[in-house]
Amino acid sequence: MAPKTTPEIGGMGHSVKRREDPRFLRGQGNYVDDVVLPDMLYLDIVRSPYAHAKINSIDTSKALAIPGVLAVITGKDLEKYNLHWMPTLMSDTQMVLPVDKVMYQAQEVAAVLATDRYIAADGVDAVEIDYDPLPVVVDPKKALEPDAPVLRTDKPDKKDNHIWHWEWGNRDETDKLFSEAEVTVKEDIYIPRIHVSSIETCGCVAHFDKVRGKLTVWMTTQAPHAIRTVFALVAGHVGLSEEKIQIISPDIGGGFGGKVPVYPGYVIAVAASVLTGKPVKWIEDRMENLQADSFARDYHITAELAGNKDGKLTALRIKTIADHGYTDAAANPSKFPAGLFHVCTGSYDLKAAHVEVDGVYTNKPPGGIAYRCSFRVTEAVHTIERMADVMAHELGMDAAEFRMKNFIKPEQFPYKSALDWEYDSGNYAAALQLAMDRIGYADLRKEQTEKRARGELMGIGISSFTEIVGAGPSKHFDILGLKMFDSAEIRVHPTGKVLARFGTKSQGQGHETTYAQVVAEELGFPVDSVLVEEGDTDTAPYGLGTYASRSTPVAAAACAIACRKIKDKARKIAAYLLEAHEDDLEWEPGKFFVKGSPDRAKTIQEISLAAYTNHPPGMEAGLEAVNYYDPPNLTYPFGSYICVVDIDKGTGEVKVRRFVAIDDCGNIINPMIVEGQIHGGLTMGLGPALYEEIQYDESGNILQGSFMNYLLPTAVETPNWETGNTVTPSPHHPLGAKGVGESATVGAPAAIVNAVVDAMWHLGVRHIDIPITSAKVWKLLRDAGVKD
Amino acid sequence: MDKVAINVNVNGVDHAAEVEPRMLLVHFLRETLRLTGTHIGCDTSHCGACTVVMDGRAIKSCTAFAVQADGRKIMTVEGLEQDGKLHPLQDGFFQEHGLQCGFCTPGMLMTGYAFLGENKSPSDDEIRHAISGNLCRCTGYVNIVKAYQYAAQKMRDNGGA
Numbered sequence: 016m017a018p019k020t021t022p023e024i025g026g027m028g029h030s031v032k033r034r035e036d037p038r039f040l041r042g043q044g045n046y047v048d049d050v051v052l053p054d055m056l057y058l059d060i061v062r063s064p065y066a067h068a069k070i071n072s073i074d075t076s077k078a079l080a081i082p083g084v085l086a087v088i089t090g091k092d093l094e095k096y097n098l099h100w101m102p103t104l105m106s107d108t109q110m111v112l113p114v115d116k117v118m119y120q121a122q123e124v125a126a127v128l129a130t131d132r133y134i135a136a137d138g139v140d141a142v143e144i145d146y147d148p149l150p151v152v153v154d155p156k157k158a159l160e161p162d163a164p165v166l167r168t169d170k171p172d173k174k175d176n177h178i179w180h181w182e183w184g185n186r187d188e189t190d191k192l193f194s195e196a197e198v199t200v201k202e203d204i205y206i207p208r209i210h211v212s213s214i215e216t217c218g219c220v221a222h223f224d225k226v227r228g229k230l231t232v233w234m235t236t237q238a239p240h241a242i243r244t245v246f247a248l249v250a251g252h253v254g255l256s257e258e259k260i261q262i263i264s265p266d267i268g269g270g271f272g273g274k275v276p277v278y279p280g281y282v283i284a285v286a287a288s289v290l291t292g293k294p295v296k297w298i299e300d301r302m303e304n305l306q307a308d309s310f311a312r313d314y315h316i317t318a319e320l321a322g323n324k325d326g327k328l329t330a331l332r333i334k335t336i337a338d339h340g341y342t343d344a345a346a347n348p349s350k351f352p353a354g355l356f357h358v359c360t361g362s363y364d365l366k367a368a369h370v371e372v373d374g375v376y377t378n379k380p381p382g383g384i385a386y387r388c389s390f391r392v393t394e395a396v397h398t399i400e401r402m403a404d405v406m407a408h409e410l411g412m413d414a415a416e417f418r419m420k421n422f423i424k425p426e427q428f429p430y431k432s433a434l435d436w437e438y439d440s441g442n443y444a445a446a447l448q449l450a451m452d453r454i455g456y457a458d459l460r461k462e463q464t465e466k467r468a469r470g471e472l473m474g475i476g477i478s479s480f481t482e483i484v485g486a487g488p489s490k491h492f493d494i495l496g497l498k499m500f501d502s503a504e505i506r507v508h509p510t511g512k513v514l515a516r517f518g519t520k521s522q523g524q525g526h527e528t529t530y531a532q533v534v535a536e537e538l539g540f541p542v543d544s545v546l547v548e549e550g551d552t553d554t555a556p557y558g559l560g561t562y563a564s565r566s567t568p569v570a571a572a573a574c575a576i577a578c579r580k581i582k583d584k585a586r587k588i589a590a591y592l593l594e595a596h597e598d599d600l601e602w603e604p605g606k607f608f609v610k611g612s613p614d615r616a617k618t619i620q621e622i623s624l625a626a627y628t629n630h631p632p633g634m635e636a637g638l639e640a641v642n643y644y645d646p647p648n649l650t651y652p653f654g655s656y657i658c659v660v661d662i663d664k665g666t667g668e669v670k671v672r673r674f675v676a677i678d679d680c681g682n683i684i685n686p687m688i689v690e691g692q693i694h695g696g697l698t699m700g701l702g703p704a705l706y707e708e709i710q711y712d713e714s715g716n717i718l719q720g721s722f723m724n725y726l727l728p729t730a731v732e733t734p735n736w737e738t739g740n741t742v743t744p745s746p747h748h749p750l751g752a753k754g755v756g757e758s759a760t761v762g763a764p765a766a767i768v769n770a771v772v773d774a775m776w777h778l779g780v781r782h783i784d785i786p787i788t789s790a791k792v793w794k795l796l797r798d799a800g801v802k803d
Numbered sequence: 804m805d806k807v808a809i810n811v812n813v814n815g816v817d818h819a820a821e822v823e824p825r826m827l828l829v830h831f832l833r834e835t836l837r838l839t840g841t842h843i844g845c846d847t848s849h850c851g852a853c854t855v856v857m858d859g860r861a862i863k864s865c866t867a868f869a870v871q872a873d874g875r876k877i878m879t880v881e882g883l884e885q886d887g888k889l890h891p892l893q894d895g896f897f898q899e900h901g902l903q904c905g906f907c908t909p910g911m912l913m914t915g916y917a918f919l920g921e922n923k924s925p926s927d928d929e930i931r932h933a934i935s936g937n938l939c940r941c942t943g944y945v946n947i948v949k950a951y952q953y954a955a956q957k958m959r960d961n962g963g964a
Contacts (some may be wrong), residue, residue, distance in 0.1 A: 036896070037897075037909050040889065044840075048842075214850055267906070268842070523904025695942050
């Protein structure tokens with residue numbers, strides 16, 4: 016689609032260079048650890064060495080004897096203010112600091128307040144805690160056994176470790192289709208615990224001004240407004256009042272979902288500042304971040320797919336055990352405890368489906384947040400894309416041909432899925448065909464056949480995913496009751512410059528550029544004259560924040576609607592200035608002119624000035640608008656990825672030789688930024704597919720607690736991603752856009768696993784759980800009798 | 804704890820200071836000198852967000868003590884821009900969209916500064932190995948490699964830096 020605006024205006028479709036870059040390139044970003052206030056104190060946290068233990072005593076005397084240590088805060092201190100527990104985003108409860116027992120290794124047990132970060136760390140070392148270890152429950156399946164120790168003894172009615180049961184779909188129809196099916200396949204698929212590991216950890220600077228009664232918190236949060244409301248609700252009884260709480264989300268060094276929850280450290284820092292009246296800084300180190308902050312995934316899935324011998328799929332049946340750790344602190348819309356997992360029918364036209372999920376408590380850190388995906392969508396996509404591949408191989412069909420046969424067809428949109436989602440638009444076959452053409456699919460299959468004859472292991476894997484983003488329509492979507500709209504407030508200044516503020520918060524996505532491009536597209540102001548601000552709750556309009564790829568689907572839509580309100584007023588002002596009827600005016604980017612007389616025109620800048628200096632009699636002065644956008648539906652980006660792997664028979668090492676990614680996120684605001692989002696998303700798909708996993712031993716000790724053993728992909732392992740796109744606009748979004756930040760993370764792992772299994776299917780391999788380590792492949796090869 | 808006197812030249816400016824022997828170089832730069840462009844991303848020298856150049860070599864300032872910088876020349880991201888002109892690496896990251904959240908960027912730039920000083924015409928593969936001690940979660944590295952190549956080309960065209 017050719018851009019409607021000139022490069023000077025820089026509206027949609029232009030690869031405008033990023034307006035946030037100049038400060039970052041000079042080391043002039045303002046991240047939370049860069050914030051320094053006079054008399055600021057430092058908070059450091061004492062953490063539990065045990066996964067489950069009774070606390071007998073906490074001796075703070077040696078810590079308090081260290082010069083510079085001002086206080087040691089324990090659960091008993093917070094209990095006096097009823098602040099020792101807090102609600103989670105899923106309306107469960109989580110300890111801020113424990114009073115009597117710890118529930119996972121690295122849990123916060125006490126906090127040391129000191130004048131210096133080194134002294135605070137000395138204080139942490141000097142706190143002496145006496146524990147009695149308790150039986151540990153690590154495996155969620157064992158947690159459900161009748162004789163398992165009940166973990167949440169704080170809940171008087173709780174007699175087991177089962178949190179909730181959730182199911183969706185038509186069970187009877189699904190069972191009937193399975194009983195009638197000519198072919199069925201079944202796999203156990205474990206999607207392990209992983210961690211987003213943004214390069215900046217979490218932290219805050221809390222400053223309570225006792226005289227004014229105002230709390231200001233600079234905080235690594237993706238959702239500053241929701242945090243403000245949560246603080247007001249949780250700490251209202253100690254005097255915090257929402258109009259006197261200011262949350263500032265400064266530059267954020269990556270979020271990916273890990274900066275949505277409220278962590279105990281934030282709350283303790285706020286409490287410490289309220290008690291002392293001094294600013295308090297708390298910054299996690301990497302090990303704390305990995306060991307205690309919210310995890311993602313940890314889904315134990317059993318999936319079954321039914322179909323006919325001709326390759327036509329009919330039904331899907333899934334049962335899942337979700338390991339939530341000791342509390343359900345997932346970040347899902349409240350109506351959906353398993354998130355949007357029921358988008359698991361994917362890109363395929365199925366007759367029926369049924370999905371069940373059971374949430375379970377274990378002695379592990381809480382979480383269940385996204386890892387660069389919307390609410391369990393990666394789990395859903397991984398399952399269906401793996402199962403589709405298993406079915407294709409079982410039937411002896413080519414994986415691409417099989418997908419083509421089962422795709423929802425373009426003419427079926429809007430399409431009601433077997434699990435009740437209404438997909439807005441799609442052309443799945445076009446994306447897959449483009450990916451096949453780009454990578455040279457037929458030639459690769461020929462090469463594979465030749466190599467297999469020589470005993471070499473090469474695999475080709477496809478993933479044709481459908482994403483679901485842009486939460487969401489308020490009739491279904493809320494978090495703690497807050498509806499999931501988002502907002503834009505646009506002010507045009509007299510000299511034709513624009514201030515645009517949003518309820519979202521960029522963590523690297525480039526909002527300062529893309530939102531300005533939306534204003535440029537709608538109103539014709541050059542992108543350079545638009546200043547975008549977000550992240551300060553005292554100035555930005557209320558919104559639910561940036562996660563789940565919702566900024567473009569929701570906040571950019573709000574921006575477009577607010578701009579259209581401004582344009583309506585601008586038209587009236589232009590008509591007055593031109594002494595013409597507004598129906599006789601035409602718009603081209605940047606000006607109104609009288610039909611048939613292009614010389615009789617008023618630029619948007621002239622109109623801006625007139626709005627303050629010469630506006631029509633009876634009209635309010637000024638040129639500004641606000642919109643709170645409640646999307647009518649979610650958006651459904653999609654794509655097809657093809658991955659080629661070569662496997663070293665001697666070492667089991669998997670080498671990604673090529674990876675072609677074709678994405679369709681509807682109309683594109685900034686092609687450069689969209690491509691960058693896909694590059695990053697693919698790499699966050701590669702990591703979990705091959706390297707990343709957090710495991711625990713039987714005593715609940717974390718085995719990957721630092722970057723020494725939690726492996727993130729470096730530039731050496733990461734392939735040179737090959738990207739491309741098709742464009743299928745969303746019919747209901749004001750800009751036809753869909754959102755893209757997470758598509759690649761959602762779609763990539765299945766393509767990689769499918770490629771590895773494809774290379775080894777003839778050896779009897781049907782499925783490999785991620786991460787596909789060299790050790791796993793080596794063992795499978797040896798079990799199959801393959802020699803070096 | 805007894806303090807130790809050190810003299811460190813940072814970005815061409817001499818700084819005399821008294822520091823605790825245990826103070827990390829990254830904290831000296833960020834908190835004593837308030838040069839906050841150098842970041843901290845891990846505790847184990849894996850992520851490279853804290854990379855600075857010491858006497859021409861890229862080092863990780865989170866695992867060096869400030870006292871080890873005594874008598875040495877340090878260059879941080881704040882020292883790249885000269886006379887209001889971005890260094891070719893900074894320009895390359897801007898032109899090629901080599902950054903997103905910006906947190907790993909200063910480390911990536913400083914690794915590149917030392918690397919391109921030694922290798923004027925690197926292959927993509929050499930660049931990928933050169934930055935394998937710098938982790939990025941946002942970009943997928945493709946555009947960082949392009950940014951390095953952009954800078955290398957520009958530096959060759961300029962006959963040096």
